[in-house]
Amino acid sequence: MSGRTPNQKAWWLVLPVVVLVAFNAVIPLMTVVNYSVQETFGDNQFFFEGVTWFEQILHSSRFHEALQRQLLFTAIVLAIELPLGVAIALAMPRRGAWASVCLVLMAMPLLIPWNVVGAMWNILALPDIGLLGHSLNAMGFDYNFTRQPLSAWLTLITMDVWHWTSLVVLLAYAGLSAIPNAFYQAARIDGASGWAVFCFIQLPKMKRVLMIAVLLRFMDSFMIYTEAIVLTGGGPGNATSLLSIDLVKIALGQFDLGPAAAMSLIYFLIILLLSWVFYTVMTRDEPQ
Amino acid sequence: MGVPMNRIKWLLPLLYILFVLLPIYWLLNMSFKTTNEILGSFTLWPDQFTLQNYRTIFTDPTWYVGYLNTLAYVLANTAISLAVALPAAYAFSRYRFLGDKHLFFWLLSNRMAPPAVFALPFFQLYSAIGLFDTHIAVALAHCLFNVPLAVWILEGFMSGVPKELDETAFVDGYSFPRFFFRIFIPTIAAGIGVAAFFCFMFSWVELLLAKTLTAVAAKPIAATMTRTASTSGYELGLLSAAGALTIVPGALVIYFVRNYIAKGFALGRV
């Protein structure tokens, strides 16, 4: 971006965005901060509590368990979706009608409302009448995602893979299509193996879009709520109560505004921090 | 690359597409069944094929109004997001100004705010300013994550347009607004299409905020579905039909932008 000219008047052009986003982000965030340091007993009475809620949450085993479940879930879906998405993009036709067909079909899950995604998988996985649930049981597996934690987890992960792998495919495909043909030709002349082409041409050229993919998938999987609540409702028990499900349970279910707000902030900060770590690590050896 | 590997390469995308289509097929299958058939037996395709579920949705206002509500706020959000993001993206791609980098990252960081965190404050904020249960409330709320995304995508496209285009136009005596609308916007039409697609998509699929900010008048279709699942018994057929219909707008949109989707993210900068 070296060709940009200094111009302070450009602020007028970004002002509408700043106002709009600030309205939606700063005011609610201030509200959350405000709640997070107070105690309420209803009747609009608030008492200042300081950092009590933060201390309580950071020490509560319920939060630790939800956080562990969340980290595990995010790690698993990232570990599946990224390699799978890249592999599919590599194996896809690069251009022509078939590439379009693949892209359109694969992008479908991305455009389905999240609660419908949850509902679809619920219907698919129902042990008695769902295609997946019925077939698994017919094959002799003991599968019931409303009763067994393991079944619930597998269903949740499969759903997320179904829902989001296409995003990685789209991004990786975009990165691959941007590689000029001469690189492949040069590699053939240099006698490079398919693996070497992947390591030294395709992967480095896809690096930027893959970074976007990791960030987006990390953030969105860490924030997963709607699909999961429709599919499993956090159950059985608390087995699939991921962070945001747990948070909403506290906030809406028990009307504990203070702890819920404090937890929200901690949650937001974890995402910011981890995103920043990912971003820094991935851009560290980028030549300027 | 080895020849045998190349020969079976197409299997992976094919299997993945089958995997993608499977739940959609099952949803369609269920939507054409009667409640009796769904609950009574396990069938791979409808024995007693019925359009009753779809008929209910298209005739019962509580159902079809939900679609109209959703479409209303999604379109409003797409329009607002693009209207504010276009000048901002232009500023980021052409000028350096105090705090530009920090501003860019602050905008993107809002993409990281979990909607679950904001649900309650949003409810209070929009109630306080009297916009609760209106389409515009949802449209504005969705700007939280759509505006940063639109700025990001548009900025990528605009940076690909050489600055000489602007300079030539100004030398030719174009005023800034006239240049922007007559020359610049047509030049990056593809980028606007991609940004519009992503705004449409993320607004269309979001439910948590939409549900929190509405009660009756602006209730989204997705919320109507949740009600069906919980209150009016176990009407899986109806639920499936409603779900199947929510796929249609997305499928249409994606068909129109199929050649540009991949480009949208490739050109954006981090």
Place this chain on the structure above:
Amino acid sequence: MARIGLKDLRHSYGPAPQAESDWALKRLDLSFADGSANALLGPSGCGKTTLLNIISGLLRPSEGSVWFDDRDVTALPADAREIAQVFQFPVVYDTMSVYDNLAFPLRNRGVPAAAIDHRVREIAALLDLEDTLQRRASGLTADGKQKISLGRGLVRSDVNVIMFDEPLTVIDPELKWRLRSKLKELHRRIGLTMIYVTHDQTEALTFADRVIVMNEGVVVQAGTPVELFERPQHTFVGHFIGSPGMNLLPATFDGGVARFAGHAVQMSVAPRAVPANAQLQIGVRPEFVSFADTGIPVSIVKVADAGRFRVVETRHAGFSIRLLVGEDAKLPSERACLRFDPSFTQLYVDGWRLGEQPR
């Protein structure tokens, strides 16, 4: 190193070529002598890159065969042909150092590490890349990257031919000249067969011992720069090479003499007979036209200064004829006569020089 032969080559990108225009390469026979420096010259879309990719094995010809010495390599893939190619845009492996880039083709072929090191340093010295060996290749300038692409070809001791596909496209003008001299020097020092594709006549004429001019999938002439200049075999070569290009004037033929607007014109090869209904043209370069006391009467239209000489545009019977005169030479007043040097005046029949047959 090898002599490269192309036999009865034809290529079409479409699956079922029918019309003549479906062929990107129309039938051609060519050979490149061992250790020669060749240029493939022609406008965009003339088929030169297609031809290059067929030689390198990136493309399989629809018909015909490719020979390296006495070996038919038509069926061999690019990596088995032992060739090197430098592309229009620099191809470097971004994540590797310059050293690793140069070593890459050798490592892929399982050469022992010590031999690789020796060879890489030798080539780096040849290309003035020694100082940058440990740097990341992605940080280099365009000409540095092109040197690496070239170096990856040179490190292999067994290359049959090095091919250049418009390698100077993205290089700054002053560096272009330096890199081209470097290529020329390399050719003298290592004596490899080189094929250089370009649409720039200066690049082709200064680099190559032999220039192959192509147009619309056909080789119109293959020869030394002097041959192309003095005896263009086709009107295309006449106007594509040289600046300004050859004067081409409509001609008639009767009584054993070629005439332009009624004036008899002497030829390098005295024409005996020409096919009926053929389009006839007289071709003479501006360099071989001069003012004279008698000849074709012309009026002077325009004089343009071009450094050491001037380009004079004259007209006769509605046709423009250009000639070069020295910067100090006196121009005749408005009325003048032109003389064509007979040894460099050609008669073209349907575009081809009389006596040459289109293939």
